[in-house]
Amino acid sequence: MKDILSYVIQSKTLTKLTLSKSSDPKILRTTGRLIALKDGIYLALESFLSDGKAVQKNIPAAQAADIVAALIPDQYRQLNITAAGGSCEVKVSKKGKVTVLNHIKKSDSSCACLTHNREKQYILPSNTPVDFLVALGVQDENGRIFDKKRSKFRQINRFLEMVADVESSIVTGKELYILDLCCGKSYLSFAVYYYFTHIRGYAVTMDCVDLKEDVISFCSDIARKLNYTGLHFIAGDIRSFPIRRQPDLTVSLHACDIATDIVLAKGIDSGSRVILSTPCCHHEMMHQLKPSGKDTDFLMEHSILKQKFADAATDALRCKVLEINGYDVTALELIDPEETPKNVLIRGVKRSHTDPVRIAQLKAEYARICDLLGVHPYLWDGYAK
Template sequence: MQFEELVAELTSRMISGTFISGTISQSRTKTDDLKRVKIKPVELKGQLHIQFEYQYERILKHENILPDALQTYMQQLLEQFKQVHAEFSDEKIHVQISKKFKVMWKSDKVLSGKVADLSHNRKKNYLLDENTPYPFLVRLGVQTPDGKVKKQKHDKFRQINRFVEFIDDSLAYLPKDRTVRILDFGSGKSYLTFALYHYLRIEKGLDIKVTGLDLKKEVIEECNVIAQDLGYDNLEFLVGDINDFNDETSVDMVVTLHACDVATDMALARAVKWGAKVILSVPCCQHELFSQLESPALDVMLQHGLIKERFAALATDSIRAELLSLVGYEAQLLEFIDMEHTPKNVLIRAYQTGKKSSAEDYARYHAFKNLLNADPFLERELGDLLDQ
């Protein structure tokens, strides 16, 4: 099979109605930040699209392509990568593309009975089923006792499930041979803290100890009552903030949601110094960089207060992710449903991998920082680790 025939054949099969999912991987260039592309069919407004999920080292991007434009996209991707896996309702295929674009096609017939799930706009397959009663969701007023999500709580239910997806993705990085220590800074009403405990302890059976920390005494008292009522023996809530919490020397997972401005950086720095395997952080109120920004090359943007504020927030979180990467984490900026602030927000997800950063990595970071005239609080907090 010739390369052009491969492109045409895959494109045709992907819109035939039998396509379930696929992965394009093995980049031809080691310097390519795009690691792999996952593909699946989705239905949007009654019309078939093919969804491309671009998995970069630190971020994910999605693009939905109509059938008419699909062949062009596939050709561009297959010119960049050497391997394709694809699953259809009656067949699995594996394709290798050589340096000279010779095609090796392997096919296995299957009788799985699978059909394509086009449910982009249809009912979401949640990790927490929306028709199953969960004691913590009933107690928190999200569900009725028979398991129905209350009308005014559908947004909260989606937010909780999105968070549980992040927790599920993190399972591989958590220890299995001892108690997993988890801290949640700024836990607030603790919808997500209870969800985390339920999913890891009840659904997955992990041995965990979770502490939620918040400054509001009355909220903490109420959360402790709920935890006791639910029989969540290894879930506790304490009054305090990140600066008060010095009882731990080692923590496996740190969660920080809506810590304002540099309080997020304090939590990230503490997590790194504890050697946390997993960090999940949803920042807010990123004011620090806004007051520092001074870059004539960006004046066309920064002369507008609204744009400057948004740019500062995005640049702040980009700097945070880059600094985490420099100290041995795989860091990504992901979209998070957050109904309390904006319809969509950024979540920083970082896994400790111990990967060593190169001189080029440091140079790239410093070039960006210097462009903005930035003096990041988090960099100062991680100073000793960055010097190493």
């Protein structure tokens, strides 16, 4: 393990490392990347805490491998390394058995630029052809990103970073079951499947469901041509789609209006270990918000502000529903707001234990908020009462 760390740090091929399964309940995870400061190369570590705060620390590259290796197994029981030459996973069982799955290939190349303003190092490289990116028209056959697809390329990589951040909660065995609901043209379906099969080396069955038969036919043809045998596209209604088993991950990108609520309901009902959803087109609450003589009426005086408030309130209540149903929830920024106004990602990670008292408090809080606003969201009756 230390040799692998030394190689990716000294060769400057490290893209990202993630330490998880902390022995300290206050620490959710710690991530690391290489940066170049005026006095040399450093490993920038960022620890994410349970209270929402983050703590940063820069370690000189010469000392970084020793320091990170010393954190396992006493402080962390899992280490994931993503580098230019592949990936590596280190796991420590509860009995202390260490398992190392190393898929990093050594090469003479290194990251060309390491500064705070350096060119970003992506999980999917920007100068190497990736089969599904070529097939979907994001790259040419030489790996060049088409100008009109650069924002889509950044979005795909940002989403994969978020998947990687919660990978330890997704992966419970060697075979994964993943859902993509309201999948559309399915850039992310292909990306998530590629990440877990080609980069991480897992066996994956992934069901992608959408109402649009022409889109499903198009994506099915590409999956066949790429020999993505575990990637299935199904035309149908996500509400009636039969799920094979408890999903390890449920994703949905920009499902419109209450379609996002239906996705969340499907994820909750199936007991999905992780849910990643980016909402879109928040019409339901916008139509329900009416002046009622309450102190909140001022929010409805200007239509553009009313819409922004409805968007934020809708997603905040969705987060509350996931909490009520046993998930640790975070709302994140998916990508630069200049590239898309629909930029919130809701992340739910299923808890192993629930607190009935806390759930009752959350339900009461949810009801008070809905009463204050005079709204009745789609998820209230089945998932928050």
